Amino acid sequence: MKTYTLFAVVVLLPLVARGQDIQISINANGPKHLISPYLFGKNNVLPSTYLNNGGDEEVIRAREAGLKIVRQGGGNNSTKYNWRNKISSHPDWYNNVYVNDWDAAAANLRDQLPGVQGMWSFQLLGKVAANTQNNFNDWGYNRSQWWQGVHQNLAGGGVVNPNGAGKALTEGNPALYLKDWPADSTVAILDHWFGENGLSYDPQFYQFWSMDNEPEIWQGTHDDVMKSQIPAEEFMQRYFKVAKAARAKFPDIKLLGPVPANEWQWYRYGNEEIVWKGKKYPWLEYFILRIAEEEAASGIKLLDVLDIHYYPSSSDPLQLLQFPRVFFDKSYDYPEANGVKTVEGGWNNSITKEYIFERCREWLTKYKGVNHGVGLGMTEYGINTSNADVQALFYASMLGEFMKNKVEVFTPWSWSPGMWETVHLFSRYGLENFLTINGGDQQLVSAYPTINASEDSMVIFFVNRDLNASKNISLTLEGFVPTTTSNLYSLSKLPSGETFMSHTDNALKTNTISSPSSTINITLEALSVNALVLKSQTTAINATLVNNPDINIYPNPGTGSYVIDLQNISSAVKMVEVYNVSGQMIAIQPHEKLVSQKSITLDLSQQSNGIYFIKLVTDKGPYFKKIALHK
Structure with missing residues:
Protein backbone atom coordinates (compact mmCIF):
# COMPACT_ATOMS: atom_id res chain seq x y z
CA MET A 1 0.00 0.00 0.00
CA LYS A 2 1.08 3.60 -0.35
CA THR A 3 2.92 4.82 2.75
CA TYR A 4 2.42 8.29 4.16
CA THR A 5 4.49 9.87 6.92
CA LEU A 6 2.65 10.99 10.03
CA PHE A 7 4.12 13.22 12.71
CA ALA A 8 3.37 12.53 16.38
CA VAL A 9 -0.05 11.10 15.70
CA VAL A 10 -0.01 8.03 17.93
CA VAL A 11 1.91 7.34 21.13
CA LEU A 12 1.70 4.39 23.50
CA LEU A 13 2.70 5.48 27.01
CA PRO A 14 1.62 4.87 30.57
CA LEU A 15 -1.53 6.84 31.23
CA VAL A 16 -0.88 10.55 31.64
CA ALA A 17 -3.69 12.94 32.44
CA ARG A 18 -4.64 14.91 29.33
CA GLY A 19 -7.50 17.35 29.06
CA GLN A 20 -10.44 16.38 26.88
CA ASP A 21 -9.35 12.73 26.59
CA ILE A 22 -12.11 10.36 25.55
CA GLN A 23 -11.97 7.32 27.81
CA ILE A 24 -12.57 3.91 26.21
CA SER A 25 -12.06 0.54 27.88
CA ILE A 26 -12.22 -2.90 26.29
CA ASN A 27 -12.21 -6.24 28.09
CA ALA A 28 -10.89 -8.98 25.82
CA ASN A 29 -12.68 -11.55 28.00
CA GLY A 30 -15.99 -9.69 27.88
CA PRO A 31 -19.13 -10.52 25.89
CA LYS A 32 -18.59 -11.00 22.18
CA HIS A 33 -20.51 -12.13 19.11
CA LEU A 34 -19.74 -13.19 15.57
CA ILE A 35 -19.73 -10.53 12.85
CA SER A 36 -21.64 -11.46 9.70
CA PRO A 37 -19.28 -11.58 6.70
CA TYR A 38 -22.19 -10.37 4.57
CA LEU A 39 -21.87 -6.85 5.94
CA PHE A 40 -19.09 -6.36 3.42
CA GLY A 41 -21.10 -6.12 0.23
CA LYS A 42 -22.05 -3.97 -2.75
CA ASN A 43 -24.60 -3.74 -5.55
CA ASN A 44 -23.84 -4.15 -9.24
CA VAL A 45 -20.32 -5.56 -9.29
CA LEU A 46 -20.57 -8.27 -11.93
CA PRO A 47 -21.00 -7.56 -15.65
CA SER A 48 -23.97 -9.20 -17.36
CA THR A 49 -21.76 -10.52 -20.14
CA TYR A 50 -19.33 -13.39 -19.74
CA LEU A 51 -16.04 -12.13 -18.32
CA ASN A 52 -13.21 -14.47 -19.18
CA ASN A 53 -10.06 -12.38 -18.81
CA GLY A 54 -10.57 -11.06 -15.27
CA GLY A 55 -9.94 -7.54 -16.53
CA ASP A 56 -13.00 -5.78 -15.20
CA GLU A 57 -11.91 -3.04 -12.77
CA GLU A 58 -14.98 -3.38 -10.55
CA VAL A 59 -14.45 -7.12 -10.13
CA ILE A 60 -10.77 -6.61 -9.35
CA ARG A 61 -11.56 -3.97 -6.74
CA ALA A 62 -14.21 -6.22 -5.20
CA ARG A 63 -11.72 -9.05 -4.91
CA GLU A 64 -8.94 -6.83 -3.54
CA ALA A 65 -11.22 -5.06 -1.05
CA GLY A 66 -12.52 -8.34 0.36
CA LEU A 67 -16.20 -8.14 -0.60
CA LYS A 68 -18.16 -11.13 0.71
CA ILE A 69 -21.52 -10.58 -1.03
CA VAL A 70 -22.71 -8.83 -4.20
CA ARG A 71 -26.33 -7.91 -4.96
CA GLN A 72 -26.88 -8.23 -8.69
CA GLY A 73 -30.62 -7.91 -9.35
CA GLY A 74 -30.41 -4.30 -10.47
CA GLY A 75 -32.92 -2.55 -8.21
CA ASN A 76 -35.96 -1.29 -10.13
CA ASN A 77 -34.72 -3.09 -13.24
CA SER A 78 -35.11 -6.47 -11.53
CA THR A 79 -38.90 -6.27 -11.11
CA LYS A 80 -39.64 -7.06 -14.77
CA TYR A 81 -36.69 -9.36 -15.44
CA ASN A 82 -37.37 -12.33 -17.73
CA TRP A 83 -34.71 -14.92 -16.96
CA ARG A 84 -35.77 -17.13 -19.86
CA ASN A 85 -35.14 -14.43 -22.48
CA LYS A 86 -32.44 -12.61 -20.47
CA ILE A 87 -34.12 -9.23 -20.84
CA SER A 88 -35.64 -6.64 -18.52
CA SER A 89 -37.84 -3.55 -18.80
CA HIS A 90 -36.23 -0.40 -17.38
CA PRO A 91 -38.81 1.82 -15.63
CA ASP A 92 -36.37 4.70 -15.22
CA TRP A 93 -35.68 4.77 -18.98
CA TYR A 94 -39.00 4.89 -20.87
CA ASN A 95 -39.71 1.23 -19.86
CA ASN A 96 -37.45 0.20 -22.73
CA VAL A 97 -36.38 -3.45 -22.77
CA TYR A 98 -32.69 -4.33 -22.88
CA VAL A 99 -30.59 -7.48 -22.64
CA ASN A 100 -29.50 -8.39 -19.11
CA ASP A 101 -27.92 -11.81 -18.63
CA TRP A 102 -28.11 -13.02 -15.03
CA ASP A 103 -26.71 -16.39 -16.12
CA ALA A 104 -23.51 -14.67 -17.23
CA ALA A 105 -23.30 -12.58 -14.07
CA ALA A 106 -23.74 -15.69 -11.92
CA ALA A 107 -21.00 -17.47 -13.86
CA ASN A 108 -18.72 -14.47 -13.36
CA LEU A 109 -19.36 -14.69 -9.63
CA ARG A 110 -18.23 -18.31 -9.64
CA ASP A 111 -15.19 -17.70 -11.84
CA GLN A 112 -13.98 -14.25 -10.78
CA LEU A 113 -15.07 -14.02 -7.13
CA PRO A 114 -14.87 -17.58 -5.80
CA GLY A 115 -16.37 -17.98 -2.35
CA VAL A 116 -18.35 -14.72 -2.54
CA GLN A 117 -22.13 -14.85 -2.09
CA GLY A 118 -24.40 -13.59 -4.86
CA MET A 119 -27.88 -12.13 -4.41
CA TRP A 120 -30.56 -12.02 -7.09
CA SER A 121 -34.32 -11.52 -6.89
CA PHE A 122 -37.74 -12.88 -7.71
CA GLN A 123 -40.44 -10.96 -9.59
CA LEU A 124 -43.71 -10.38 -7.72
CA LEU A 125 -45.24 -7.70 -9.94
CA GLY A 126 -46.65 -10.35 -12.28
CA LYS A 127 -45.38 -8.78 -15.52
CA VAL A 128 -41.94 -9.07 -17.14
CA ALA A 129 -40.24 -8.06 -20.37
CA ALA A 130 -41.32 -9.98 -23.46
CA ASN A 131 -39.25 -8.54 -26.33
CA THR A 132 -36.98 -5.69 -27.42
CA GLN A 133 -38.94 -4.78 -30.56
CA ASN A 134 -41.17 -2.07 -29.06
CA ASN A 135 -38.69 0.30 -27.44
CA PHE A 136 -38.95 4.08 -27.62
CA ASN A 137 -36.32 5.39 -30.06
CA ASP A 138 -34.31 7.35 -27.50
CA TRP A 139 -31.34 7.64 -29.84
CA GLY A 140 -33.44 9.20 -32.53
CA TYR A 141 -35.09 11.55 -30.04
CA ASN A 142 -32.05 13.05 -28.28
CA ARG A 143 -29.10 10.72 -28.86
CA SER A 144 -30.02 8.81 -25.69
CA GLN A 145 -29.23 11.74 -23.39
CA TRP A 146 -30.74 11.89 -19.92
CA TRP A 147 -33.47 14.50 -19.44
CA GLN A 148 -36.45 14.95 -17.14
CA GLY A 149 -38.67 12.89 -19.39
CA VAL A 150 -36.90 9.54 -19.05
CA HIS A 151 -39.69 8.50 -16.66
CA GLN A 152 -42.38 8.79 -19.36
CA ASN A 153 -44.05 5.51 -20.38
CA LEU A 154 -42.98 5.56 -24.03
CA ALA A 155 -42.11 1.92 -24.77
CA GLY A 156 -44.93 0.27 -26.67
CA GLY A 157 -45.73 3.16 -29.02
CA GLY A 158 -46.00 6.12 -26.64
CA VAL A 159 -45.87 9.75 -27.75
CA VAL A 160 -43.27 11.89 -26.00
CA ASN A 161 -44.25 14.97 -24.03
CA PRO A 162 -41.61 17.71 -24.55
CA ASN A 163 -42.49 18.93 -21.06
CA GLY A 164 -40.24 16.44 -19.34
CA ALA A 165 -41.91 16.80 -15.97
CA GLY A 166 -45.26 15.67 -17.31
CA LYS A 167 -46.62 12.32 -18.41
CA ALA A 168 -46.34 11.12 -22.01
CA LEU A 169 -48.84 12.71 -24.39
CA THR A 170 -49.87 9.17 -25.25
CA GLU A 171 -48.68 6.33 -23.04
CA GLY A 172 -47.27 3.20 -24.60
CA ASN A 173 -49.13 -0.10 -24.57
CA PRO A 174 -47.41 -2.43 -22.06
CA ALA A 175 -49.01 -5.47 -23.73
CA LEU A 176 -46.60 -4.90 -26.62
CA TYR A 177 -43.44 -5.33 -24.52
CA LEU A 178 -44.51 -7.23 -21.36
CA LYS A 179 -45.93 -10.67 -20.60
CA ASP A 180 -47.53 -12.41 -17.63
CA TRP A 181 -45.13 -13.91 -15.09
CA PRO A 182 -46.76 -16.03 -12.35
CA ALA A 183 -45.03 -17.43 -9.26
CA ASP A 184 -44.01 -20.71 -10.89
CA SER A 185 -42.24 -18.81 -13.69
CA THR A 186 -40.18 -16.61 -11.40
CA VAL A 187 -38.99 -19.43 -9.10
CA ALA A 188 -38.18 -21.69 -12.06
CA ILE A 189 -34.85 -19.88 -12.30
CA LEU A 190 -33.83 -22.07 -9.35
CA ASP A 191 -34.29 -25.17 -11.52
CA HIS A 192 -32.43 -23.45 -14.34
CA TRP A 193 -29.43 -22.71 -12.13
CA PHE A 194 -29.41 -25.63 -9.69
CA GLY A 195 -31.63 -28.35 -11.18
CA GLU A 196 -30.60 -31.66 -12.68
CA ASN A 197 -30.72 -30.37 -16.25
CA GLY A 198 -29.70 -26.81 -15.42
CA LEU A 199 -26.46 -24.86 -15.36
CA PRO A 215 -43.16 -2.71 -3.71
CA GLU A 216 -44.69 0.19 -1.74
CA ILE A 217 -43.91 2.59 -4.61
CA TRP A 218 -44.83 0.44 -7.63
CA GLN A 219 -47.60 2.89 -8.47
CA GLY A 220 -44.79 5.31 -9.28
CA THR A 221 -41.92 3.16 -10.52
CA HIS A 222 -44.06 0.71 -12.50
CA ASP A 223 -47.05 2.86 -13.33
CA ASP A 224 -47.21 1.44 -16.86
CA VAL A 225 -48.93 -1.65 -15.39
CA MET A 226 -49.84 -0.50 -11.88
CA LYS A 227 -51.98 2.61 -12.24
CA SER A 228 -53.09 2.30 -8.63
CA GLN A 229 -51.21 0.59 -5.83
CA ILE A 230 -52.40 -2.92 -5.02
CA PRO A 231 -53.50 -3.29 -1.36
CA ALA A 232 -50.91 -4.43 1.14
CA GLU A 233 -52.74 -7.71 1.70
CA GLU A 234 -52.75 -8.47 -2.02
CA PHE A 235 -49.00 -7.95 -2.07
CA MET A 236 -48.66 -10.30 0.91
CA GLN A 237 -50.58 -13.01 -0.95
CA ARG A 238 -48.21 -12.68 -3.90
CA TYR A 239 -45.28 -12.80 -1.48
CA PHE A 240 -46.57 -15.96 0.22
CA LYS A 241 -47.07 -17.76 -3.07
CA VAL A 242 -43.58 -17.03 -4.37
CA ALA A 243 -41.87 -17.66 -1.01
CA LYS A 244 -43.53 -21.06 -0.59
CA ALA A 245 -42.65 -22.09 -4.14
CA ALA A 246 -39.04 -20.98 -3.70
CA ARG A 247 -38.66 -22.78 -0.36
CA ALA A 248 -40.02 -25.99 -1.88
CA LYS A 249 -37.37 -25.93 -4.61
CA PHE A 250 -34.49 -24.67 -2.46
CA PRO A 251 -34.97 -25.43 1.27
CA ASP A 252 -31.75 -23.61 2.26
CA ILE A 253 -32.69 -20.41 0.46
CA LYS A 254 -32.46 -17.10 2.35
CA LEU A 255 -35.42 -14.86 1.51
CA LEU A 256 -35.14 -11.10 2.01
CA GLY A 257 -38.16 -8.82 2.24
CA PRO A 258 -40.11 -6.63 2.00
CA VAL A 259 -37.38 -4.21 0.78
CA PRO A 260 -39.13 -0.85 1.44
CA ALA A 261 -37.75 2.16 -0.42
CA ASN A 262 -37.01 4.70 2.33
CA GLU A 263 -37.98 6.06 5.74
CA TRP A 264 -41.58 6.88 4.77
CA GLN A 265 -42.09 3.39 3.37
CA TRP A 266 -40.75 1.75 6.54
CA TYR A 267 -44.09 2.74 8.04
CA ARG A 268 -46.42 3.43 5.10
CA TYR A 269 -47.39 1.12 2.23
CA GLY A 270 -48.19 3.59 -0.56
CA ASN A 271 -50.91 5.88 0.74
CA GLU A 272 -52.79 3.02 2.38
CA GLU A 273 -53.77 3.09 6.03
CA ILE A 274 -53.33 -0.58 6.85
CA VAL A 275 -56.09 -2.07 8.98
CA TRP A 276 -55.98 -5.77 9.85
CA LYS A 277 -58.60 -7.43 12.01
CA GLY A 278 -59.80 -4.05 13.18
CA LYS A 279 -56.41 -2.63 14.17
CA LYS A 280 -54.13 -0.13 12.42
CA TYR A 281 -50.53 -1.12 11.70
CA PRO A 282 -47.44 0.54 10.24
CA TRP A 283 -46.21 -1.30 7.15
CA LEU A 284 -43.25 -3.21 8.57
CA GLU A 285 -45.13 -4.30 11.68
CA TYR A 286 -48.01 -5.51 9.51
CA PHE A 287 -45.58 -7.33 7.21
CA ILE A 288 -43.98 -9.12 10.17
CA LEU A 289 -47.37 -9.97 11.68
CA ARG A 290 -48.66 -11.47 8.42
CA ILE A 291 -45.44 -13.44 7.92
CA ALA A 292 -45.83 -14.88 11.43
CA GLU A 293 -49.49 -15.76 10.86
CA GLU A 294 -48.84 -17.45 7.52
CA GLU A 295 -45.84 -19.36 8.83
CA ALA A 296 -47.93 -20.63 11.73
CA ALA A 297 -50.68 -21.70 9.35
CA SER A 298 -48.44 -23.32 6.71
CA GLY A 299 -45.42 -24.52 8.67
CA ILE A 300 -43.18 -22.98 5.99
CA LYS A 301 -40.52 -20.38 6.75
CA LEU A 302 -41.24 -17.31 4.63
CA LEU A 303 -38.62 -14.78 5.74
CA ASP A 304 -34.93 -15.02 6.59
CA VAL A 305 -33.77 -11.40 6.52
CA LEU A 306 -35.89 -8.30 7.20
CA ASP A 307 -34.50 -5.99 4.50
CA ILE A 308 -34.87 -2.21 4.08
CA HIS A 309 -33.48 0.64 1.94
CA TYR A 310 -32.39 4.10 3.06
CA TYR A 311 -31.91 7.37 1.13
CA PRO A 312 -31.72 10.44 3.39
CA SER A 313 -31.91 13.82 1.67
CA SER A 314 -29.62 16.02 3.77
CA SER A 315 -26.27 17.16 2.40
CA ASP A 316 -25.15 18.72 5.70
CA PRO A 317 -22.12 16.71 6.91
CA LEU A 318 -22.92 17.48 10.55
CA GLN A 319 -26.32 15.81 10.11
CA LEU A 320 -25.16 13.04 7.79
CA LEU A 321 -22.51 11.76 10.17
CA GLN A 322 -25.15 11.30 12.89
CA PHE A 323 -27.62 9.46 10.64
CA PRO A 324 -26.13 5.97 11.29
CA ARG A 325 -27.75 6.29 14.73
CA VAL A 326 -31.19 6.03 13.08
CA PHE A 327 -31.36 2.25 13.22
CA PHE A 328 -30.72 1.29 16.86
CA ASP A 329 -30.29 4.42 19.00
CA LYS A 330 -33.47 5.06 20.99
CA SER A 331 -32.19 8.44 22.18
CA TYR A 332 -31.52 9.94 18.74
CA ASP A 333 -33.90 12.58 17.38
CA TYR A 334 -33.80 12.17 13.61
CA PRO A 335 -34.04 15.49 11.70
CA GLU A 336 -35.75 13.76 8.73
CA ALA A 337 -38.30 11.84 10.82
CA ASN A 338 -41.47 11.60 8.74
CA GLY A 339 -43.08 8.20 8.35
CA VAL A 340 -42.32 7.34 11.97
CA LYS A 341 -44.82 9.99 13.02
CA THR A 342 -47.53 7.56 11.82
CA VAL A 343 -46.22 4.55 13.77
CA GLU A 344 -49.01 4.79 16.36
CA GLY A 345 -51.79 4.84 13.78
CA GLY A 346 -52.39 8.57 13.38
CA TRP A 347 -50.01 11.50 13.00
CA ASN A 348 -47.93 12.42 16.03
CA ASN A 349 -45.54 15.22 15.16
CA SER A 350 -43.62 14.77 18.42
CA ILE A 351 -42.26 11.35 17.40
CA THR A 352 -38.72 11.85 16.10
CA LYS A 353 -36.91 8.74 17.31
CA GLU A 354 -36.73 6.04 14.63
CA TYR A 355 -34.62 3.07 15.89
CA ILE A 356 -36.27 1.18 13.03
CA PHE A 357 -34.19 -2.00 13.25
CA GLU A 358 -34.75 -2.17 16.99
CA ARG A 359 -38.49 -1.72 16.40
CA CYS A 360 -38.39 -4.56 13.87
CA ARG A 361 -36.63 -6.82 16.36
CA GLU A 362 -39.29 -6.04 18.92
CA TRP A 363 -42.05 -6.81 16.40
CA LEU A 364 -40.33 -10.03 15.35
CA THR A 365 -40.12 -11.15 18.98
CA LYS A 366 -43.72 -10.10 19.63
CA TYR A 367 -45.20 -12.04 16.71
CA LYS A 368 -42.67 -14.84 16.08
CA GLY A 369 -41.10 -15.40 19.50
CA VAL A 370 -37.62 -14.92 20.92
CA ASN A 371 -36.02 -17.55 18.67
CA HIS A 372 -37.51 -16.18 15.45
CA GLY A 373 -34.33 -16.70 13.40
CA VAL A 374 -34.82 -13.62 11.23
CA GLY A 375 -31.81 -11.41 10.55
CA LEU A 376 -31.68 -7.74 9.61
CA GLY A 377 -30.37 -6.30 6.38
CA MET A 378 -30.01 -3.19 4.28
CA THR A 379 -29.50 -3.81 0.58
CA GLU A 380 -29.49 -0.20 -0.63
CA TYR A 381 -28.49 3.18 0.71
CA GLY A 382 -27.12 6.39 -0.74
CA ILE A 383 -26.25 9.79 0.71
CA ASN A 384 -26.17 13.24 -0.83
CA THR A 385 -22.53 14.33 -0.72
CA SER A 386 -19.48 14.38 -2.97
CA ASN A 387 -17.06 14.67 -0.03
CA ALA A 388 -14.99 11.47 0.03
CA ASP A 389 -14.16 11.82 3.73
CA VAL A 390 -17.83 12.16 4.66
CA GLN A 391 -18.66 9.16 2.47
CA ALA A 392 -15.93 7.13 4.19
CA LEU A 393 -17.00 8.12 7.71
CA PHE A 394 -20.69 7.57 7.06
CA TYR A 395 -19.98 4.11 5.62
CA ALA A 396 -17.56 3.26 8.45
CA SER A 397 -20.15 4.31 11.03
CA MET A 398 -22.79 2.17 9.33
CA LEU A 399 -20.45 -0.82 9.26
CA GLY A 400 -19.50 -0.29 12.89
CA GLU A 401 -23.08 0.04 14.12
CA PHE A 402 -24.17 -2.96 12.07
CA MET A 403 -21.29 -5.08 13.40
CA LYS A 404 -22.17 -3.99 16.92
CA ASN A 405 -25.87 -4.81 16.55
CA LYS A 406 -25.64 -8.13 14.66
CA VAL A 407 -26.99 -7.01 11.29
CA GLU A 408 -26.63 -9.80 8.73
CA VAL A 409 -26.56 -8.22 5.24
CA PHE A 410 -25.38 -4.81 4.01
CA THR A 411 -24.95 -3.82 0.35
CA PRO A 412 -24.84 -0.07 -0.38
CA TRP A 413 -26.28 1.06 -3.72
CA SER A 414 -24.66 4.44 -4.39
CA TRP A 415 -20.89 4.10 -4.46
CA SER A 416 -18.50 7.03 -4.20
CA PRO A 417 -14.79 7.68 -3.60
CA GLY A 418 -13.95 6.75 -0.02
CA MET A 419 -16.17 3.68 0.07
CA TRP A 420 -13.79 1.16 -1.50
CA GLU A 421 -11.15 2.36 0.96
CA THR A 422 -13.52 1.87 3.88
CA VAL A 423 -14.80 -1.60 3.05
CA HIS A 424 -11.23 -2.71 2.35
CA LEU A 425 -10.10 -1.50 5.78
CA PHE A 426 -12.95 -3.23 7.60
CA SER A 427 -13.04 -6.45 5.59
CA ARG A 428 -9.33 -7.10 5.17
CA TYR A 429 -8.20 -5.99 8.65
CA GLY A 430 -11.21 -6.68 10.89
CA LEU A 431 -11.51 -9.92 12.86
CA GLU A 432 -14.41 -12.33 13.26
CA ASN A 433 -15.85 -11.38 16.68
CA PHE A 434 -17.20 -8.07 17.99
CA LEU A 435 -16.35 -7.00 21.54
CA THR A 436 -18.36 -4.70 23.77
CA ILE A 437 -16.79 -1.47 25.00
CA ASN A 438 -17.25 1.04 27.78
CA GLY A 439 -16.94 4.75 27.15
CA GLY A 440 -16.61 6.73 23.96
CA ASP A 441 -18.40 9.79 22.64
CA GLN A 442 -21.60 8.79 20.88
CA GLN A 443 -21.75 11.89 18.73
CA LEU A 444 -18.15 12.38 17.66
CA VAL A 445 -15.96 9.35 18.39
CA SER A 446 -16.91 5.69 18.23
CA ALA A 447 -14.79 2.59 18.75
CA TYR A 448 -15.69 -0.76 17.21
CA PRO A 449 -13.40 -3.52 18.55
CA THR A 450 -12.97 -6.92 16.92
CA ILE A 451 -11.06 -9.96 18.16
CA ASN A 452 -10.14 -13.32 16.67
CA ALA A 453 -11.25 -16.72 17.94
CA SER A 454 -7.97 -17.46 19.72
CA GLU A 455 -8.15 -14.03 21.40
CA ASP A 456 -4.55 -13.20 20.58
CA SER A 457 -5.26 -10.51 17.97
CA MET A 458 -7.46 -7.43 18.25
CA VAL A 459 -8.36 -4.77 15.69
CA ILE A 460 -10.17 -1.67 16.92
CA PHE A 461 -11.82 0.67 14.44
CA PHE A 462 -12.07 4.31 15.49
CA VAL A 463 -14.24 6.91 13.76
CA ASN A 464 -13.66 10.60 14.50
CA ARG A 465 -16.64 12.52 13.10
CA ASP A 466 -15.45 15.94 14.19
CA LEU A 467 -15.10 17.98 11.00
CA ASN A 468 -12.23 20.13 12.29
CA ALA A 469 -10.68 18.88 15.52
CA SER A 470 -8.47 15.93 16.35
CA LYS A 471 -9.50 13.80 19.34
CA ASN A 472 -7.37 12.30 22.10
CA ILE A 473 -8.26 8.75 23.10
CA SER A 474 -7.21 6.97 26.27
CA LEU A 475 -7.75 3.29 25.52
CA THR A 476 -7.55 0.83 28.40
CA LEU A 477 -7.30 -2.88 27.62
CA GLU A 478 -8.24 -5.59 30.10
CA GLY A 479 -7.16 -9.19 29.59
CA PHE A 480 -4.97 -8.23 26.65
CA VAL A 481 -1.42 -6.84 26.62
CA PRO A 482 -0.15 -5.84 23.16
CA THR A 483 3.30 -6.61 21.81
CA THR A 484 6.03 -4.01 21.51
CA THR A 485 4.91 -2.79 18.10
CA SER A 486 1.47 -2.20 16.63
CA ASN A 487 0.14 -0.53 13.49
CA LEU A 488 -2.45 2.19 13.10
CA TYR A 489 -4.03 2.44 9.63
CA SER A 490 -5.89 5.67 8.85
CA LEU A 491 -8.07 7.22 6.15
CA SER A 492 -8.34 11.02 6.06
CA LYS A 493 -8.06 13.98 3.69
CA LEU A 494 -9.16 11.81 0.77
CA PRO A 495 -9.21 13.42 -2.68
CA SER A 496 -12.34 13.63 -4.82
CA GLY A 497 -11.24 10.85 -7.16
CA GLU A 498 -10.97 7.12 -6.56
CA THR A 499 -7.84 6.12 -4.63
CA PHE A 500 -8.41 2.41 -4.03
CA MET A 501 -6.78 0.20 -6.64
CA SER A 502 -5.82 -2.88 -4.64
CA HIS A 503 -4.85 -4.22 -1.22
CA THR A 504 -1.35 -2.80 -1.74
CA ASP A 505 -2.21 0.34 -3.73
CA ASN A 506 -4.57 2.56 -1.76
CA ALA A 507 -4.81 5.65 0.45
CA LEU A 508 -4.20 4.03 3.85
CA LYS A 509 -1.74 5.91 6.04
CA THR A 510 0.36 3.65 8.28
CA ASN A 511 1.96 4.46 11.62
CA THR A 512 4.04 2.01 13.64
CA ILE A 513 3.53 2.14 17.40
CA SER A 514 6.05 1.10 20.07
CA SER A 515 6.33 0.92 23.91
CA PRO A 516 3.21 -1.08 24.79
CA SER A 517 1.18 -0.69 27.95
CA SER A 518 -2.25 -1.67 29.14
CA THR A 519 -3.24 1.92 28.35
CA ILE A 520 -2.81 3.32 24.85
CA ASN A 521 -3.00 7.04 24.14
CA ILE A 522 -4.04 7.88 20.59
CA THR A 523 -4.69 11.11 18.74
CA LEU A 524 -7.19 10.70 15.90
CA GLU A 525 -7.13 13.17 13.04
CA ALA A 526 -10.28 15.16 12.35
CA LEU A 527 -12.73 13.44 10.02
CA SER A 528 -10.85 10.15 9.97
CA VAL A 529 -11.42 6.39 9.93
CA ASN A 530 -8.76 4.35 11.76
CA ALA A 531 -7.87 0.75 12.54
CA LEU A 532 -5.52 -0.09 15.40
CA VAL A 533 -4.06 -3.58 14.86
CA LEU A 534 -2.87 -5.25 18.06
CA LYS A 535 -1.18 -8.57 18.74
CA SER A 536 -1.20 -10.00 22.24
CA GLN A 537 2.04 -10.75 24.07
CA THR A 538 0.75 -14.31 24.33
CA THR A 539 1.09 -14.48 20.56
CA ALA A 540 4.78 -13.82 20.95
CA ILE A 541 5.14 -16.89 23.17
CA ASN A 542 4.78 -19.06 20.08
CA ALA A 543 1.85 -18.31 17.81
CA THR A 544 2.08 -21.56 15.88
CA LEU A 545 2.09 -23.72 19.00
CA VAL A 546 -0.51 -22.03 21.22
CA ASN A 547 -2.89 -24.86 20.35
CA ASN A 548 -0.33 -27.57 19.71
CA PRO A 549 -2.13 -30.72 18.50
CA ASP A 550 0.38 -32.94 20.31
CA ILE A 551 -0.94 -31.79 23.68
CA ASN A 552 -4.34 -32.82 24.95
CA ILE A 553 -5.56 -31.13 28.14
CA TYR A 554 -8.88 -32.14 29.58
CA PRO A 555 -11.44 -31.14 30.60
CA ASN A 556 -11.18 -27.92 28.60
CA PRO A 557 -12.97 -25.74 29.60
CA GLY A 558 -12.49 -26.99 33.14
CA THR A 559 -13.40 -26.04 36.70
CA GLY A 560 -9.91 -26.14 38.23
CA SER A 561 -8.38 -29.61 37.91
CA TYR A 562 -6.82 -30.52 34.54
CA VAL A 563 -5.05 -33.55 33.14
CA ILE A 564 -2.20 -32.96 30.66
CA ASP A 565 -1.91 -35.97 28.37
CA LEU A 566 1.77 -36.62 27.53
CA GLN A 567 1.40 -39.63 25.24
CA ASN A 568 2.35 -37.63 22.13
CA ILE A 569 5.30 -35.83 23.78
CA SER A 570 8.48 -37.74 22.99
CA SER A 571 10.93 -35.47 24.83
CA ALA A 572 11.34 -35.14 28.59
CA VAL A 573 9.08 -32.58 30.27
CA LYS A 574 11.14 -30.51 32.72
CA MET A 575 8.67 -27.83 33.72
CA VAL A 576 5.02 -26.83 33.48
CA GLU A 577 4.41 -23.06 33.44
CA VAL A 578 1.03 -21.31 33.49
CA TYR A 579 0.49 -17.80 32.06
CA ASN A 580 -2.51 -15.50 32.17
CA VAL A 581 -3.69 -13.44 29.19
CA SER A 582 -1.47 -10.55 30.28
CA GLY A 583 1.58 -12.75 29.72
CA GLN A 584 2.35 -13.07 33.44
CA MET A 585 3.50 -16.42 34.82
CA ILE A 586 1.10 -17.34 37.62
CA ALA A 587 2.20 -20.90 38.40
CA ILE A 588 5.18 -23.19 37.89
CA GLN A 589 5.42 -26.93 38.45
CA PRO A 590 8.79 -28.74 38.12
CA HIS A 591 8.51 -32.21 36.62
CA GLU A 592 10.67 -35.01 35.31
CA LYS A 593 8.87 -37.23 32.85
CA LEU A 594 9.08 -40.95 33.65
CA VAL A 595 8.77 -43.55 30.93
CA SER A 596 5.72 -45.01 32.58
CA GLN A 597 4.02 -41.66 33.27
CA LYS A 598 1.47 -40.67 30.62
CA SER A 599 -0.04 -37.56 32.20
CA ILE A 600 0.38 -34.64 34.61
CA THR A 601 -2.31 -33.30 36.93
CA LEU A 602 -2.57 -29.53 37.12
CA ASP A 603 -4.53 -27.67 39.83
CA LEU A 604 -5.77 -24.15 38.99
CA SER A 605 -8.68 -24.10 41.41
CA GLN A 606 -7.28 -21.02 43.18
CA GLN A 607 -7.19 -18.97 39.98
CA SER A 608 -9.91 -16.69 38.63
CA ASN A 609 -12.09 -17.62 35.69
CA GLY A 610 -10.54 -16.80 32.33
CA ILE A 611 -8.13 -17.91 29.61
CA TYR A 612 -4.72 -19.38 30.49
CA PHE A 613 -1.75 -20.66 28.52
CA ILE A 614 0.07 -23.84 29.52
CA LYS A 615 3.75 -24.05 28.59
CA LEU A 616 5.50 -27.42 28.72
CA VAL A 617 9.27 -26.94 28.91
CA THR A 618 11.04 -29.92 27.32
CA ASP A 619 14.60 -30.71 26.29
CA LYS A 620 13.53 -30.19 22.66
CA GLY A 621 11.77 -26.86 23.13
CA PRO A 622 8.47 -25.52 24.50
CA TYR A 623 4.92 -26.68 23.79
CA PHE A 624 1.90 -24.44 24.35
CA LYS A 625 -1.81 -24.99 24.86
CA LYS A 626 -4.65 -22.59 25.65
CA ILE A 627 -7.22 -23.59 28.28
CA ALA A 628 -10.32 -21.99 29.75
CA LEU A 629 -11.25 -21.95 33.44
CA HIS A 630 -14.97 -21.68 34.31
CA LYS A 631 -15.77 -22.51 37.94
Missing part, protein backbone atom coordinates in the same frame (compact mmCIF):
# COMPACT_ATOMS: atom_id res chain seq x y z
CA SER A 200 -25.06 -26.72 -12.33
CA TYR A 201 -24.28 -23.61 -10.29
CA ASP A 202 -23.46 -24.41 -6.67
CA PRO A 203 -26.46 -23.23 -4.61
CA GLN A 204 -24.36 -22.58 -1.50
CA PHE A 205 -23.01 -19.43 -3.20
CA TYR A 206 -26.43 -18.20 -4.38
CA GLN A 207 -28.42 -18.49 -1.16
CA PHE A 208 -29.76 -14.93 -0.85
CA TRP A 209 -32.85 -13.98 -2.90
CA SER A 210 -34.71 -10.72 -2.63
CA MET A 211 -38.50 -10.77 -2.75
CA ASP A 212 -38.60 -8.12 -5.48
CA ASN A 213 -37.81 -4.46 -4.85
CA GLU A 214 -39.56 -1.51 -3.17
